[in-house]
Amino acid sequence: MPALPDWVLRRETFAAVIVAGLAAAIGAALYFSQATTLTIAVAPRDGTEPALIKAYADALEAGRENIRLKILSFDDVRESAAALQDSRADLAVVRPDVLLPKNGLTLAILRDQAMLIVSPDASGITAFPKLAGKRLGIAAHRSADFWLLKNILGYYDLKLDAQEGLPSSAAVPANTVRLVAIDGSDAATAIRDKRIDAFVSIIAASAPKARALVDSVRGLSRTGKLDLVDVQDSDAVIERFPRLQAVTVPAGLFGGRPKLPADDVKTVGASYRLMARTSLSRAVAADVTQHLFELRTAAAEETDAAEYVQAPAYDTTVAATSARIPIHPGAIDYFEREQHGFVERYGDTLYLLAALAGGLASALAWLRQRLASLRRERLDEVTDRLLEITDEARSLRDPDAIAALSVEIDKLAIEVVRDIRRRELDARTLSAVSIAIETARATVADCRVVAGETAMPTAS
Numbered sequence: 001m002p003a004l005p006d007w008v009l010r011r012e013t014f015a016a017v018i019v020a021g022l023a024a025a026i027g028a029a030l031y032f033s034q035a036t037t038l039t040i041a042v043a044p045r046d047g048t049e050p051a052l053i054k055a056y057a058d059a060l061e062a063g064r065e066n067i068r069l070k071i072l073s074f075d076d077v078r079e080s081a082a083a084l085q086d087s088r089a090d091l092a093v094v095r096p097d098v099l100l101p102k103n104g105l106t107l108a109i110l111r112d113q114a115m116l117i118v119s120p121d122a123s124g125i126t127a128f129p130k131l132a133g134k135r136l137g138i139a140a141h142r143s144a145d146f147w148l149l150k151n152i153l154g155y156y157d158l159k160l161d162a163q164e165g166l167p168s169s170a171a172v173p174a175n176t177v178r179l180v181a182i183d184g185s186d187a188a189t190a191i192r193d194k195r196i197d198a199f200v201s202i203i204a205a206s207a208p209k210a211r212a213l214v215d216s217v218r219g220l221s222r223t224g225k226l227d228l229v230d231v232q233d234s235d236a237v238i239e240r241f242p243r244l245q246a247v248t249v250p251a252g253l254f255g256g257r258p259k260l261p262a263d264d265v266k267t268v269g270a271s272y273r274l275m276a277r278t279s280l281s282r283a284v285a286a287d288v289t290q291h292l293f294e295l296r297t298a299a300a301e302e303t304d305a306a307e308y309v310q311a312p313a314y315d316t317t318v319a320a321t322s323a324r325i326p327i328h329p330g331a332i333d334y335f336e337r338e339q340h341g342f343v344e345r346y347g348d349t350l351y352l353l354a355a356l357a358g359g360l361a362s363a364l365a366w367l368r369q370r371l372a373s374l375r376r377e378r379l380d381e382v383t384d385r386l387l388e389i390t391d392e393a394r395s396l397r398d399p400d401a402i403a404a405l406s407v408e409i410d411k412l413a414i415e416v417v418r419d420i421r422r423r424e425l426d427a428r429t430l431s432a433v434s435i436a437i438e439t440a441r442a443t444v445a446d447c448r449v450v451a452g453e454t455a456m457p458t459a460s
Contacts, residue, residue: 035068036284041083041092043074048305049093049110049272055302059295067287077144077272084277091288094275096243096325098144104275105328107289111308114205114247114269115148117229118213119198120191120220126227128156133172137196139184145202146179148270151241152231153177184209188216198229202269204308205249214254224256234266242324244268273312276328285330293334311335379419379433382412386436393440393447402448409440 042053050073057069072088074080077095084092085101094104117136119125125134131153138145150160161178172178182190187199199217203210218226231237234246247269252259274292276285292309299306312327314320317336320327389405396402416433 035064035066036287037068037070038090038280038284038288039070039072039088041072041074041080041089043077043080043093045073045075047272048303051303052110052299052305052309053093055299055306056292056295058302059298060291062298063291063295065287065291065295067284067291081275084275087277089277090280091274091276094273095144095270096273097148097241097270100243100325101275101277103278105278105285105326105331106312107274107276107285107328107331108292109271109273109310109312111204111272111305112245112247112269112310113202113271114249114267115152115200115202115231116205116210116213116249116267117198117200118187118217119227120217121223121225121227122221123197123227125198125229127230127232128152128158131177131198131229132158133174133176134197135172135178135180135195137180137182137187137190137199139182139187139199139201144270148202148244149179149200151244152237152268155233155237155240184213185216187213188220191217192220198227205247205253207308208304211254214260218254218256218260224258224260226260228261228265229267230265231267234268237268241268244270273325276330278328280328280330282328282330282333285328286333287330289328289331289334379416379429382416383433383436386412386433386440389440390436390443393443396447397451399448399451402444402451406441406444406448409437409444413437 040053040057042050050071053069053071057071060067060069069091072080072083074083076098077093078099080089080092081094081099081101081104083089084094084104085099087103091107092101092104093110094101117125117131125131138149146160146162153160157175159173159176161172161176180190180196182196182199184199184201187196190196191199199213201210201213203213214226218224220226228249238244238246245268247267249261249265249267251261251263251265254260274288276288293311296306296309312320312325312331314323314327317332320332321329386409389409393402393405396405416437420430
């Protein structure tokens with residue numbers, strides 16, 4: 001049987017294998033503990049969301065959290081939603097009524113918007129049908145807001161006329177609402193100058209800009225009152241346009257004496273949502289949602305937009321996952337305090353690593369036993385060969401053949417010495433090998449003398 005390579009039998013080899021295993025385990029631990037970087041698509045550039053997401057990303061980095069954000073900026077929410085749908089982003093700011101990604105699930109609502117249409121109380125514009133033939137002022141003329149307004153007016157069989165450049169005195173058809181672009185701060189002035197009859201803003205009802213708008217228009221009335229358009233058919237409107245949402249402006253939201261509004265006002269609106277791709281793991285989605293709410297105070301120091309972040313409303317888990325705009329299971333885990341711990345998250349991986357470690361330990365133990373067995377077999381082969389040499393030498397008279405046996409004995413002896421240095425042999429085995437070596441050497445020496453005596457007469 002051929003001898004094993006010297007390096008295989010060394011203790012250093014086993015130590016190297018153990019060190020390699022430990023290094024692999026440490027590498028796996030470092031891999032699981034490093035921060036996860038997610039790409040987030042953010043829009044619109046002129047909205048409040050970019051500042052909010054930037055503050056959130058900075059807070060994540062400052063807190064050395066396990067999530068990091070890579071921000072992709074877009075001009076329009078349609079583009080940010082498309083980035084999520086095309087898998088160019090893991091997260092995105094989405095407005096569902098503009099484009100709802102097929103692979104998107106909600107983590108949180110960044111901003112709820114209500115469609116507020118305000119006018120002086122003398123105008124009598126309290127419902128959508130009464131907007132017929134009126135001029136409606138609008139400030140931030142985003143395409144998303146335009147289509148929302150157009151859809152709602154269409155529900156009431158009203159057309160939206162967005163033609164620009166017409167004189168303010170131009171007549172408005174009876175079944176039409178003319179949209180007039182003006183600066184939000186000029187709303188009260190435009191109403192007073194008869195350039196518009198009412199002003200529309202799609203905005204968070206509790207936002208400072210909404211309160212400023214209401215205060216400016218209310219200042220036109222001697223009684224301190226104004227009219228807010230009420231959408232009594234809001235439930236039916238939502239059925240028609242399911243990606244919108246019903247919004248109630250609570251009585252007294254804008255304060256004042258008398259309080260404004262005097263009663264709850266129903267309207268419709270849209271929401272800016274933080275959505276994640278469906279394939280994002282529950283654990284990562286839960287972490288993103290948790291950090292978003294836990295770091296809201298830190299983000300609020302940078303932007304007021306953080307104050308409006310809220311959890312999507314739902315009654316049951318089934319309702320949340322089967323809603324028209326479903327919630328990500330990872331976000332539900334956070335909301336219901338069912339987040340998985342480290343062992344639960346990586347339990348399968350840890351079990352696999354433990355199984356592999358156990359298998360490796362068993363393999364190493366088997367290999368060690370097998371190598372020890374091979375070494376014993378080799379010593380047995382060496383001993384048997386030494387006994388064979390002893391028998392062969394007695395029948396030889398050729399000096400060269402006897403010399404070759406002497407060289408082979410030396411090589412076998414060196415092999416035994418090296419094996420003794422690698423491991424401790426039992427006394428019985430060592431004694432047997434030593435006797436075999438000495439016997440073989442003595443026999444070869446005697447045979448060499450005999451062969452020399454035999455050759456001398458021949459030479460003379």
